[in-house]
Amino acid sequence: MEEKHIMEREPVTHEASAASLTDVAAIAPAREERIFLLLSIFIGIISGLLVVSFRMAIDWLQVLLLGSAPAPHQRRLFIVPAVAGLIVAVLTRYVFPKVRGSGVNQTKAALYINNGYISFRTVIGKFVLSALAIGSGHSLGPEDPSLQIGAGVASLISRRTGMSRERLRLFAPIGAAAGLAAAFNAPISAILFVIEEVIGQWNAAVLGSIVLGAVSSVVVARGFWGSEPMFRIPTVTFDSRELLAYTVLGVFGGIASLMFAKALEYLRPLLRKQPAWAQMLQPGLAGLLVGGIGYFGLPQVMGAGYGAIDQAMHAQFAWKMLLLLALFKIIATTLSFSSGTPGGMFAPTLFIGAMLGASIGTFEKLYFPQLHLTGSLGSYALVGMGVLFAAFLRAPLTSVFMVLEVSGNYSIIVPVILANTIAYVISRSFQPMPVFEMLTHQDGLYLPSMEEQREESELHIEDAMHAVVAPVLQGREKIADAMQSLAQYSDLKGDSVVLVHCGDGLWYAATYEELQGIFAKTDEADPAVSLETRLGKERTPVLFPDLPLASTLPHFKRWPLLPITNRAMWGALEGAVSMSDVLKRYQGR
């Protein structure tokens, strides 16, 4: 069976170290806790520096390989991406086999399959090959590789500091957020993306460290680039009359993202089915075709395309040109990515969105002057970026915050939410599987789908809870009184449950048999002693109806029945659940 190329294999050296880790935990139990946050800062700083170097390397390579002013009909546009593609293919096959793809799924795979392990070689390979591919003009972006580089740095540092397996797994998202934050120069979006797309949940244990890592890396990146976002944001204006125009943008954004996703869904597996020698030629061939697009008139689609995004935001293209650029960027990125060339899809997604947004904005302003669309074209381009992000990458929350963070203007939130929602719904309706999940399936992996996880409705205790039918005794009653009270229930058997309400408001779930045992011993003890004294200090756990149903499971080993109480009235009984109630509820879903 073919080795799954995106999966890292953790070195088998952990048997010995596991023992030493146990020793460390015994000697200094709070050590990991203490150095965890400090390491997050180091991860952030180092990731930030690496990402700045990575971006510089791309820019340098671009100038060196494509010249300072790539323009149509320059022969090097044809030659450079093709030759670079061949070099990347050879190095990918023989030196850095794990660097194919964007980096997001690779990080997820490392997190879920390999305890967050990403090898140093992969980090180096990702850095070098992605820089070469993007710098030579392949239509890919640096953000996703930055995410993987950050995760790789985190993995390396955490391994070297002798962290436990549990902690090792937590470090990858920290590095991923740090890498992405530096690449985006937008920490909130990076944090949200990692939560939304990589770890899939708001994990309090790791959230603080993710924030710390992301902020550290952004501080480093801004030390070099300044606090400006990746592209110069023009004045963003919005008038509520423009909502209709943004609705149209949402619809077209949804359609464009569908085209992009379908193209990848078709081409990538087709190319991956080819024999090994043919796969070696694919990045070169993709480079030739992408270079061809540049040679015959659209060099803007080559590379990450930030310059063109900036130009589109500042209304430097006519609407037809913008539309052409969006279309050819979809084609170029599909070719580059499907060929296995390492590089990300964030920048191309933003590029397509910006071009589409600016194109629709220009068209509407030009042909529908009666609508009085007063918003700047930059606003349309920005919303377009968010739209594609939401619809193609399926990260709706990140998409909204990314636009807000990049523009620094909250007045645009209404059109962003409107257009993003429309595009997201269209994309979901016609392409149920998110693109990252589709790519992992194509690679033969089945990682958790974050979109499914987000939408999974969790069962709560109230879903299995029933009214209390068990006898209820007061814990303060004397044993003799309790015996009399219990005697009223004639149909009790040995395993029947009796709930005892103790004086502190807590409950005790006893079996009839257990109580009989206690009553039997009353002759020997003081008959004035209360029932709760004889029950000891142990009480059933305090559970409320809104807690997850699964939270009851660990307690059934000890308790036959769990009383569920009211959050507003301490100790007031709402109902009860038994093991069979819980199982029936799960089976009946």
Place this chain on the structure above:
Amino acid sequence: MSKTEISLAKRRLLLRDSLTFLILTAITVVLFFVTLFLFRSFTSHRAVLAVRWSGRGRDALKAGRPQEAIIALRTGLSYAPGTRSYELLLAQALEAAGRTEEASNYFMGLWTTQPGDGFINLELARLSARKNDPTNAIKYYRASIYGTWEGDGVVRRREVRLELARYLIAQHDLNAARIELLIAAGNSPSSPELSSTLADLLTQAGDLSDAFTNYNRVLKQDSKNQEALQGAGRAAYRLGNFAVAHSLLERALEAKASPSRGKNLPGELETMLENSKRILELRPSGKLRPSERVSRILADSAIAKKRFDGCMLKFDPAEGLPPELLQLQARWASEDSMSRRTLLRSLARQDAAVQLVFDTELQTGQFCGAPSGDDALLLLLAKSPEVMER
């Protein structure tokens, strides 16, 4: 483990962690300097490329190769995004290349960040004018006038105001143009060139009086200025100041007589000169000696009577005359006794006779078509302010 062993292990662990953080710090410092080196080298290289490409763009624009300039300036801007001077050059190149829509978009993009910039507003005004959008054109012209300018803002604002006036004249909004010109004239220093320009534009805007004033300003500083003499003469003639017109046009002719210039005035001015000369001969000015004045009144009356008689022949007596002509007919009948002696005796009768001449020319001009010859000149005189002059 014994307590001593635990203590030793703890120390070892502490030492190991300290060493780890020391190494991490060292790696961070080394990485920082490597990154800084890369960053600085590329930043300076970008700056060099930006200057090189924008220079090429500027040269190409100056040489009239806007397409080439666009490519070069876009490249320059990709290495120095947001550089104002490059952006303005690019916008100008787009405009020069005839890519009006792109140029408009580009200038609009610049305008959103600097809505008060005089130059950007001016370019937007020009583009709007080119797109036949007078509302926006005027809006941006005005914004440009009140906007900020680098360097000599007073001069630039005046130039824009004059450009706006030219645009308003082209749009046939003469009153608005006149107002702009008068503001420009009020804010301008005394310069022959500027006064001449203002006078020309005021003439086009139909404000002959202010045009005449401005031509005179020029003549005060350069009494032989041919354009000013002709313009002032033309304005004076149209204003009905025939004596001034004649004098100015005579001076224009004299100035033309210099060897370096042609001897002839433009045909229109030649006619004006001749007409003004004849008008001065016909004019029964109150400043003349009484006998001379009466002679002219009698001569003018003869011309006017002939015109009136000729006009009356065009009407069928059976259909009757318009009331205005009937009234004139009655006045001419009462003036039958008009003689040199009676006129010399009464200044009031002289004035009445002059009024009858002018009324005749005005009414016949209305009912019997445009006059020619001396009748036409008497009509001009009748319409001129000099008619009030005794």
